[in-house]
Amino acid sequence: MSIQLEPVRGMRDILPPDSEGISALIREFQRVAELYGYRYVIPPTVELFKLFAIKSGPEISKSMYVFSDKAGREVCLRPEFTASIARIYLKYFRAEPKPIKIYYVGSAFRYEEPQFARYREFIQAGVEFIGDSSIYSDLEQLLLLRDYYSKINLKDYTIKLGSVDILRTLLSSWGVPEKVQDEIIHYLDKKLVDEVYKILNEYPSADKSFIEELISFRAEDSAKLTEFSRSMKFNGKIKEAIDRLAKILDAARKLGIRAYVDLGFARGLAYYTGFIFEVQTPLINVSIGGGGRYDTLISLYGGPKTPGTGFSIGIDRTYIALKQAGIKVGGTMKRCMLIASIEDYSYIDRAASKLRSLGVAVDVRLAPIVKLGDLIGQASRKNYDYVVIIGDREYKEGKLAIKNLSTKEQVIIEVDSLEVLP
Numbered sequence: 001m002s003i004q005l006e007p008v009r010g011m012r013d014i015l016p017p018d019s020e021g022i023s024a025l026i027r028e029f030q031r032v033a034e035l036y037g038y039r040y041v042i043p044p045t046v047e048l049f050k051l052f053a054i055k056s057g058p059e060i061s062k063s064m065y066v067f068s069d070k071a072g073r074e075v076c077l078r079p080e081f082t083a084s085i086a087r088i089y090l091k092y093f094r095a096e097p098k099p100i101k102i103y104y105v106g107s108a109f110r111y112e113e114p115q116f117a118r119y120r121e122f123i124q125a126g127v128e129f130i131g132d133s134s135i136y137s138d139l140e141q142l143l144l145l146r147d148y149y150s151k152i153n154l155k156d157y158t159i160k161l162g163s164v165d166i167l168r169t170l171l172s173s174w175g176v177p178e179k180v181q182d183e184i185i186h187y188l189d190k191k192l193v194d195e196v197y198k199i200l201n202e203y204p205s206a207d208k209s210f211i212e213e214l215i216s217f218r219a220e221d222s223a224k225l226t227e228f229s230r231s232m233k234f235n236g237k238i239k240e241a242i243d244r245l246a247k248i249l250d251a252a253r254k255l256g257i258r259a260y261v262d263l264g265f266a267r268g269l270a271y272y273t274g275f276i277f278e279v280q281t282p283l284i285n286v287s288i289g290g291g292g293r294y295d296t297l298i299s300l301y302g303g304p305k306t307p308g309t310g311f312s313i314g315i316d317r318t319y320i321a322l323k324q325a326g327i328k329v330g331g332t333m334k335r336c337m338l339i340a341s342i343e344d345y346s347y348i349d350r351a352a353s354k355l356r357s358l359g360v361a362v363d364v365r366l367a368p369i370v371k372l373g374d375l376i377g378q379a380s381r382k383n384y385d386y387v388v389i390i391g392d393r394e395y396k397e398g399k400l401a402i403k404n405l406s407t408k409e410q411v412i413i414e415v416d417s418l419e420v421l422p
Helices: 018-035 049-053 058-063 082-093 135-151 164-173 178-189 193-200 208-216 222-231 236-254 315-324 345-357 369-381 392-397
Strands: 046-048 066-068 074-077 100-109 121-130 158-163 259-262 275-280 289-293 308-314 334-340 360-366 386-390 399-404 410-414
Touching: 018 100, 018 121, 018 135, 018 315, 046 049, 046 082, 049 058, 049 074, 049 082, 058 178, 082 100, 082 121, 082 308, 121 135, 121 315, 135 236, 135 275, 135 289, 135 308, 158 164, 158 236, 164 178, 164 208, 164 236, 178 193, 193 208, 222 236, 236 259, 236 275, 275 308, 308 315, 334 345, 334 369, 345 360, 345 386, 369 386, 386 392, 392 399
Parallel strands: 158 259, 334 360, 334 386
Antiparallel strands: 046 074, 066 074, 100 121, 121 308, 158 275, 275 289, 289 308, 386 399, 399 410
């Protein structure tokens, strides 16, 4: 019986060296997140559908993998992580002193049309900062990303800032219901402005010129943003949101973060309530990360009103961007093939363990000495860094023969004296 060898459409087999590069990006993210005081949680892949249906927004709701389990429960493959973290917070952390700082890494699933850098299963890493409404908690998201990108040598990126609060306050003043606001935000996220205007035509008090002003406004200077706020006849709540955004922009740029404000910017997730951002790079034509503030999500799930902010990055997209820039990630561990023609497994293990203690990956092959040339050729084709040989002579003398496949240098050295490889 033969089976289809291609993975399901939109899914991938990730093989070396790509799998090694992605793994390296994940390890570095975990390290940076922990340096900022975030602690690791692992949510389940399958969650109740209702968890995400409450406030995920039109885009996520339409693209979720939803099914009934054997007990008849309506469940889904998680499309993102923030809702799961909110549930985890309410179950395990709500009584702990605030703030709670959590990070996660894992696969998420959306049934979207596959295209370059967009898959139906993708890897996200992110953080959630729950219980703090300060500007610093928003700013820390950008600082963590700054340090992470520095560690992985990604330099060509900018961070676009916005505020959902500005748009929602404006729409609420025109009598636009929250569900319709979610739809408008979805269309703005997709740059479908004509669809936004069609909806607003149904609301007599809506002034489309305000939307046009927001969509067209961009600034790298907080003073320009403040001046714009003064020039427009916005209400007090909108002015407060713009002033907060101006402070974040000013602080971010002073801290070495390449950021700008786009007041027409929206994100499709409907639980955002204020500050939002997105990471852009010219290396690929989709964002590689984003996040924002969600101050009502915890209360929507039955908890007390609790502020929160966070972000997620696409590990796959970040890896693609680095490849486009010619930046190598992963694969830094030296590799060697240890070829032994003896049958003293204790001695072979002693030699292999010594090499591994030096951070070298060891592939042990037991073969007669006549196969030595074939195996060295195989090691070379597989891009190993070294070949280590244990024949009868090396065994009797307690030594190893080590050949550097790049320089062709070869040395004979005692196992216990081995400290560095040639």
